[in-house]
Amino acid sequence: MGPDQIKPSESLVTTDPEGSVRLRIPNSGKAIETLPPISVPGYFQRTVDRFPNKVALGWKEADTWKTFTYKEYLNEVRTTAKAFIHLGLEEKHSVCILGFNSVEWFLSDLGAIFAGGIAVGIYTTNSPEACKYCAEVSRANIIVVEDDYQLQKVLNVRSSLPKLKAIIQYTGEPKHSDVLSWKQLIDIGKSLPDDLVDERLRRIAINECCTLVFTSGTVGNPKATHSRRRNPAMCGGVAVYFADKNxxxxxxxxxxxxxxxxxxxxxxxxxxxxxxxxxxxxxxxxxxxxxxxxxxxxxxxxxxxxxxxxxxxxxxxxxxxxxxxxxxxxxxxxxxxxxxxxxxxxxxxxxxxxxxxxxxxPIMECFGMSEASGGHTLAVESANNLNSIGMTIPGLKTKIFQPDEQGQGEICMYGRHICMGYLNEPEKTVEAIDEEGWLHTGDLGKIDQNGFVYITGRLKELLITAGGENIPPVPIEQSLKQELPNVSNAFLIGDKRKFLSILISLKTEVDTEGVPVENLLPSTQNWLKSLGCPAATVQEVLKAGPDPKLTAAIQEAINRVNEKATSRAQKIQKFSILPADFSVPTGELGPTMKVKRRVVEQKYSTIIEKMYV
Incomplete structure (x- = not known):
């Protein structure tokens, strides 16, 4: 019996929250492939057995650092799980967590898993409607929020969530009588017998879903990726310390x-x-x-x-x-x-x-996806390359699907870390994971003779010019930012257009909410001063024309980028400086800092159209 049992299944994918899958365990392999499967609860217990008195978590409380040992950590997780069960968490239903990283976030996540439920993180930047979507799709019985600000989002949509049975607020005292504080939750758990959790653990299996990770959703609603009750990449015996949310x-x-x-x-x-x-x-x-x-x-x-x-x-x-x-x-x-x-x-x-x-x-690159439970490639100092995303982690596999003459094609991943599928979305699951179990990432790239993996663009972000040429925008944007260190974001335009143009935002200060403000960073001001066109704000830059000295410096950088272009169609012909930088709060960036291209195109449509008059 669970939690390390494997339920019979012949399929590599499922979109059912109560479904199970066949694990990708080869007859022979290396590294991660050779490890016997183990569940999250099983791995946690093994770590506690090995390091019972080692510090697991550290957090600051009233200017004093507090800690949990691994033994204490496990006890708190089980206490949280008991409370969740008592409050009505059903098996295969979810606990949604809406807040910044914290001890309570970790305890809620693992508490949900130990209780036979599904842990679901919600981005703190989500709107009330986006929170409702995540809770509804995941069949949330419980929602854990950080503070009153996040609580208000849930209260706004609570009437539309019939499966929701309890809300817990983990910082501050809840102002609503039917919202529990974290202390109340723990007190409930401490009053209950351990066999509540043990009974749930006996019924779960390694090849079932324990976590839903919602993709950042740069286009449409986010997809919910199934992650199994096992993760061979979990680290044992490490201490995690939480920084302030600011x-x-x-x-x-x-x-x-x-x-x-x-x-x-x-x-x-x-x-x-x-x-x-x-x-x-x-x-x-x-x-x-x-x-x-x-x-x-x-x-x-x-x-x-x-x-x-x-x-x-x-x-x-x-x-x-x-x-x-x-x-x-x-x-x-x-x-x-x-x-x-x-x-x-x-x-x-x-x-x-x-x-x-x-x-x-020396900073090493790591590349992965929500659909791959984290990392897939990693650079280390003994095997590094400035322009690559490292090499495939031993025990995992990478291939290029339908490579062209230059060896470029779609990057595909394979391994025991690949998700089970997208919740309730069979068509999108089939699009992403093929019959052999390869995850099609949507990233364009190549693998060199030494095994280094390179990303050259996104399939969905390809610009198809009026002349029919496919152009990946990211490499061109990155190249221009390297030429202009004081440019924060560069955004290439050219889909169905006769030529390429680019939008540029300068580096500015941000306010306490992360919203870009008018004031330029000191380094940006110094750069402008060195060009002979001093300015302290973006508006001063724009009101000046912009200054011909600035436009000349930007054009020279664009010319250097254009020299690397493989065809005339890939050369930038015009540019415009934007009145504000991109950010998450203002909508141009998603929670993982990826640019929402449609949002930018709509927001700055007037500026874009002027470049094509």
């Missing part, structure tokens, strides 16, 4: 300094924020400090580029720069103990990678 507004550095992590995974925006801040600090340095820093960065960058090229060099200059100069920088950032830096969720520009390499912080 980390990207300035508090992250404080957390890093106090925790001093050994592994650091962030989205590109995290590294961009650190880069921008360090550029501001560096600009205040005197001549001598700048000269020393330039010397140190030159040798350190070369050291890491040599490693990429298989040259095991460690010059005295690098050793000195690393141990004296950059060690101090790492200490200031709280990263002196960190041995691995990783970026995921979106491309990190080559210039940003090189900058961090030059201060002895």
């Amino acid at each position: 980390a990207l507004k300035g508090s992250l550095i404080n957390t890093l300094q106090e925790i001093r992590p050994t592994k650091f995974l962030g989205v590109p925006r995290v590294y961009e924020k650190i880069f921008e801040k360090m550029q501001q600090v560096a600009a205040q340095n005197g001549f001598v400090k700048k000269a020393i820093a330039s010397w140190a960065k030159q040798y350190t960058l070369q050291h890491h580029l040599d490693l990429i090229n298989g040259i095991q060099s460690k010059s005295w200059a690098y050793s000195l720069a690393s141990s004296v100069i950059f060690q101090k920088i790492k200490e200031a950032l709280g990263l002196q103990r960190c041995t691995f830096f990783c970026s995921a969720a979106a491309p990190l520009s080559t210039d940003i990678k090189k900058y961090f390499m030059s201060i002895d912080i």
Whole structure:
């Protein structure tokens, strides 16, 4: 009996929340392929048996760090599960979680799984209607919200959710009598017998759904991907510390300094924020400090580029720069103990990678999808390439579907990490996962002779010009951003058009809600000043014409990008500077920072049409 049992099934996919699938377990294999299947509860229990007194979770409460050991963590999860069952969580029904990362988020997620339910995370940026859609599709019996702001979204649609039986608020005191606080939830769980959870655990199986991950939904409603009750990539024995939800507004550095992590995974925006801040600090340095820093960065960058090229060099200059100069920088950032830096969720520009390499912080790319339970390819310093997304993780497989003469085609993934399908959407499931079990990602790419995987565009984002040429916009956009470091977003136009044009947004400050404001970043202001057209805000830039000196600098960058074009159709002919940058709150970006192309095209249709008059 469960939780590590496997139920009979001949299909690799299912769209039924109560369905099961055949696991992708080969007769022989390597790495992850050879591991015996184990459920999330089973793996958790094994980790607790091995590391009962090791710190599992850490969070800050009233300026004091609190922790759970793995044994305490498991007890809290079981307590949460008992409370969920008591409140009416049915098997194969969901607990939706609406809030920022926190201990309570983790406990709700695992509590739902231990109770035989399905854990569902909802983006904090979702509208009330989007929250309703996620809860309705997943058959939510319970919704856990962070605070009153998120609670209001649920209360607005509560009458449309007949299966909803309880709402829990995990920060602050709920203002509504029928909404439970986190303390009340835990008190309920503590009063109940353990056999409530044990009985549910006996009935679950490894090859059933335990988690629904909603895709970011850049077009239409998000799809809900089934993830099974097993995940061979779960890490055992690691300690997770939670940063403040306002980390990207300035508090992250404080957390890093106090925790001093050994592994650091962030989205590109995290590294961009650190880069921008360090550029501001560096600009205040005197001549001598700048000269020393330039010397140190030159040798350190070369050291890491040599490693990429298989040259095991460690010059005295690098050793000195690393141990004296950059060690101090790492200490200031709280990263002196960190041995691995990783970026995921979106491309990190080559210039940003090189900058961090030059201060002895080599950042590795990781690529994956919601449909693949996380990572599929990963770069490590011994196998890295500045322009790739790394190599396929051992035990997983990658192939290029219908490659062209240059070896480019759709990237496909295979392995035990591939999802079960899309909930209640058989047609979309068949489109994404073929009969052999390969997940078709929708990403265009190639694999070189060394095994490095490259992404060159998105099938759905291909621009088809009036002349019939297919053009992937992302590589061109990324190339221009590398040429213009003070450009935040570049957005290529050209679908059904006679020529390509591009929209550009400059890097600006953001307010406390993450909305871009008028004020340009100091680095952007310095760039404009160096061109001879100083400005402090975007409006000043636009009111100036824009200044011919600025348009000339942008055109020169575009010319350099155009020199790399494989045909005239792939050359940018015109550009416009936008009045505001893209962001999640203003709608141009999805929760994973992917551009919503239709939103941008509609929002700036007037500016776009002027370029084609």
